């Protein structure tokens with residue numbers, strides 16, 4: 001049961017805490033604001049450009065940007081748009097942990113900064129969300145999207161297997177990178 005309201009749960013954290021539909025949406029929205037504050041992504045007066053697509057991550061990104069437009073903080077425009085102050089992309093913890101490991105394996109450490117939550121004009125408002133959380137949010141909110149088949153390879157399979165055996169390993173990979181960023 002959802003601890004807060006005794007409704008049927010739709011989501012369970014690795015620490016077994018469970019959330020019902022409406023508490024999950026509240027959690028998701030709060031986390032959007034947390035990510036934004038923590039990484040200093042969206043500021044009042046920004047013109048944020050994003051890619052319009054039916055991929056679930058892009059659809060959820062478009063939806064959560066409304067939190068900021070509804071507060072009258074920002075203007076949102078579709079790409080291509082030259083005069084945007086920032087470009088929001090839908091990279092999340094699954095994509096970034098995969099890129100980080102591949103960058104390290106390929107000996108391209110100098111490119112690791114590209115996996116930071118903010119690189120120049122590019123911001124990643126979904127940075128700390130998992131694929132699972134994003135998919136569930138889209139389903140609960142009834143957003144229209146197409147489930148894309150993700151291209152897989154041996155390294156991606158390896159990280160996914162590792163995540164099953166050691167939950168939170170993707171978070172640990174991304175956190176390690178953030179520690180580097182903090183140390184810079």
Ligand SMILES: [Zn+2]
Nearest residue numbers: 002005020023
């Ligand atoms: Zn609840």
